[in-house]
Structures are given as C-alpha cells and as structure tokens.
Amino acid sequence: MSKECKSNSCQRKTSIGGQALIEGIMMRGPHMTAMAVRDPDGKIVLEKEENSVDGKRKIAKLPIIRGVVNFIASMRVGYKYLMRSAEIAMPEEVTEKKEESAEGTEGEAKKSSLLMNVIMVIASVLGIALAIGLFIMLPSFIYKWCAELLPFLAPKHPALHSLVKSVFEGFLKIAVLVGYMLLVRLMKDIKRTFQYHGAEHKTIFCYEHGKELTVENVRGERRFHPRCGTSFLILMLIVGIFISFLIDPISILAFGQAPVTWLRALIRLLLLPLMMGLGYELIKIAGKYDNRFTRIISAPGMWLQRITVLEPDDDMIECALAAFKEVIPKEEKED
Numbered sequence: 493m494s495k496e497c498k499s500n501s502c503q504r505k506t507s508i509g510g511q512a513l514i515e516g517i518m519m520r521g522p523h524m525t526a527m528a529v530r531d532p533d534g535k536i537v538l539e540k541e542e543n544s545v546d547g548k549r550k551i552a553k554l555p556i557i558r559g560v561v562n563f564i565a566s567m568r569v570g571y572k573y574l575m576r577s578a579e580i581a582m583p584e585e586v587t588e589k590k591e592e593s594a595e596g597t598e599g600e601a602k603k604s605s606l607l608m609n610v611i612m613v614i615a616s617v618l619g620i621a622l623a624i625g626l627f628i629m630l631p632s633f634i635y636k637w638c639a640e641l642l643p644f645l646a647p648k649h650p651a652l653h654s655l656v657k658s659v660f661e662g663f664l665k666i667a668v669l670v671g672y673m674l675l676v677r678l679m680k681d682i683k684r685t686f687q688y689h690g691a692e693h694k695t696i697f698c699y700e701h702g703k704e705l706t707v708e709n710v711r712g713e714r715r716f717h718p719r720c721g722t723s724f725l726i727l728m729l730i731v732g733i734f735i736s737f738l739i740d741p742i743s744i745l746a747f748g749q750a751p752v753t754w755l756r757a758l759i760r761l762l763l764l765p766l767m768m769g770l771g772y773e774l775i776k777i778a779g780k781y782d783n784r785f786t787r788i789i790s791a792p793g794m795w796l797q798r799i800t801v802l803e804p805d806d807d808m809i810e811c812a813l814a815a816f817k818e819v820i821p822k823e824e825k826e827d
Contacts, residue, residue, distance in 0.1 A: 504700055505780060508819055509719060510812070511570045512688035513577035514681070519692070520569065521819030527573050528814035529580040536811055537580045540818045550601035559772025560765045566721075602766045630668075631661035632757045648749065654740035662733030669725065673799045683802065690715040691804035691812040693797075705817060710809045716797045718777035718786065723793020730792065735763055735770075 510519040516529030516537075526540035544565075552561040635657055639646035645660060647653045676682045676726040698705060717723075739759055740750040752758060778786045804812075 504702055506700055506824075507695065508696060508699070510692040510694060510696070510815070511566075511573070511721070513574055514685065515581035515811075516543050516575075516690075517578045517688050517692050517808075518570070518573040519815040519819045520811070522821050524819045525569065525573075526815040526818035527577065527602045528811040529577045530807065530811060531580050532583065536814050538814055538818070539576070555773055556766065556769030559769035562673075562772060563589045563768050598623065614733075631664040631756050632753050632760075634664060635660050637752050650744050651741055654737050656751070657740070658733050658737040661736065662729060665729050665732070666726065667727065670796065670799070671794070679798060686800055686802045688808050688811070690801045691808040693717040693720065693801055693810065694804065695812040695816050699816065699820075705813055707806050707809045707813065710813065711806070715801050715803060717779075717801075718790040718794065719775055720793060720797055720801065722797050722800045723778070723790060724771050724775050724791045726764050727774050727789065728767050731774070732760070732763075732767045732768045735767060736760060737811045762773075 508519060508521045510517055513527065513529060515528060518525065518527045520543070523543055524540055525543055526538065528536050528538050531537050552558055609742070638660070639657075647656060679684060691710070693715050694710045694713040695705070696717060696719075697712045701713070703709045711727055739756060743749065743751050750756075774789050777788045
C-alpha cells in the first residue's frame with residue numbers, strides 16, 4: 493500500500509478528517525467517528541460511534557453532489573460534537589442550566605426546552621442570513637456603489653464589466669473572511685480551538701507519512717494541510733469568482749441584458765451548491781496528489797491556515813491521537 497516517501501509527499505493517503513472542538517478534537521474516518529475531550533480534571537474523555545449510512549447512497553457519491561452532501565453532513569456532525577464537547581469541558585455551566593430547568597414544574601421544563609429549540613432554530617436562520625448578507629448581498633451592493641463613484645470599475649464592454657465585477661466582489665468576500673478570522677482569533681477560547689486544529693492536522697500528517705503515532709512524531713509535523721476546511725472555504729470563494737463571471741454573459745445572451753443587483757445576488761445564492769461541489773472536488777484532488785497544479789490551488793488555503801491553525805501543546809496532541817486511533821480502518825490497522 494505504501495510508496496517511498498519523497499520530500500513532502502506521503503507514504504499513505506487517508507480520507508480521515510477532523511474538527512477542533514472545545515478542549516478536544518473530533519476525528520471522522522470511513523467507518524467510525526471519535527471524539528477526545530479533556531474534562532476539567534485534565535482527563536481525556538473518549539466517545540465514538542459508527543458513521544451513518546447517509547453518504548453511502550449512490551447519488552451521494554457522484555462528483556459535485558458528494559461535496560454538498562459531505563458539507564451538510566460535516567456541519568450536522570460537527571455541531572453535535574461541538575455541543576457534546578462543551579458538556580464535557582464545561583460541566584458546571586451545563587449543570588447550572590439543567591438545575592434551572594429542574595426548578596420549575598414538568599410542564600414548565602417542557603416549555604423551556606421547546607423555547608430553547610425555537611431559539612436555536614432562529615439563531616441558525618439568523619446566522620445563515622448574516623452569512624448571505626456578508627458574502628453575497630453586501631459585495632454586490634458595495635460594487636454598485638463604488639462603480640458609480642469610479643467609472644473605470646464599470647467598463648462598457650459586457651464581458652470586461654462582468655470580469656471586473658466578479659473579481660472585485662470576490663476579493664471583497666476574501667477580505668471579509670480574513671478580517672473575521674483575525675478578529676475571532678483574538679478570543680482566548682477560539683485561540684485554543686485553533687491550537688487543537690493544529691493538533692488535528694499534525695496527527696493526520698504523521699499518519700500519512702507512515703510514522704508511528706506518538707506525541708514526539710506528531711510534534712515534528714507541519715500544521716498546514718491541503719484538505720483543511722479553511723482551504724475549502726477559500727476555494728469556494730475563488731470558484732465563486734469564476735462562476736460569477738459567467739452570470740452576466742449568459743444573462744445577456746439569454747435575455748438581452750445583465751440581471752439587476754438583487755437578482756444577480758439571488759442567482760449566486762442558488763449557485764452555492766455548485767460552488768460547494770466544485771470546491772470539494774478541488775480539495776479532494778489537492779489531498780490526493782502532489783504536483784504543481786495542486787500546489788497552486790492549495791496555496792491560498794495554506795496561507796489562510798496561518799490564521800486558523802496554530803501550534804498545539806502536547807496535551808492537545810494527546811487528544812488528537814486518542815481520537816485518531818479509534819477511526820483508523822481495520823484493514824489499515826492490520827497493514
């Protein structure tokens with residue numbers, strides 16, 4: 493199975509990925525998902541379960557579609573383990589909330605639970621609305637405003653105009669993303685989460701390089717990985733620039749004019765699944781091969797990881813190792 497290791501290439505390729513949690517890490521393999529979190533006493537709490545069959549349907553394995561399916565599954569699983577890690581790492585806060593709920597009658601507790609579910613749904617909807625506003629609506633309206641002040645941003649040639657608009661809005665989205673990540677990194681808890689992110693990457697690299705899974709070996713690995721979710725986000729934005737470039741020319745050919753600002757934003761929103769799918773395919777290629785093309789498409793994400801992936805300490809690496817070992821496929825363990 494293994495090939496001889498070259499400079500930065502890997503002895504083995506793996507589909508195992510992970511996510512940093514609150515004081516821990518979740519690792520997801522082909523068959524199992526495991527989570528290792530440190531409790532307030534410093535002990536590692538390990539939990540694992542078999543993966544659901546959602547991604548095993550034939551349609552879920554088709555190119556582009558599998559990207560959307562995997563993204564939704566990752567969000568669902570990631571949120572579940574994030575909440576569970578909070579229960580383990582911060583039990584006092586969770587216990588206080590449970591005690592507050594228990595003080596009332598059973599009917600009041602049910603109402604409280606229902607209210608919390610409603611609040612969570614509303615918060616999720618507002619979060620999605622905020623993301624749409626920041627990354628889809630806002631860039632379109634800022635471009636329109638800037639084009640009125642700076643005529644060179646709105647060339648008369650339709651194709652050139654579409655290109656300038658797509659590039660301008662694309663770089664604005666990237667600037668918003670980078671600015672947001674820089675701001676949240678200033679928070680102490682988020683900074684620790686980014687360190688766990690580094691432990692996740694280093695552990696996966698250690699395995700891919702065919703080394704024994706020890707803290708010492710993991711510590712010496714790189715922390716920037718081409719299959720990172722951060723790289724996926726930036727690739728989605730870059731893919732979006734190219735897709736947005738095609739909206740105006742296709743609209744002009746079909747209807748004789750470019751769409752108005754709000755309609756263009758709506759079209760881009762409807763094209764989000766395509767952007768996700770293409771971004772996912774590029775991430776898979778970057779994780780599977782090591783050549784000039786993959787290094788080029790990986791470069792923006794690897795740069796952005798300097799913000800979201802920090803050097804971990806040994807305790808964090810131990811958590812990553814504990815979770816990772818539980819999700820290695822049986823056939824690879826035997827090998």
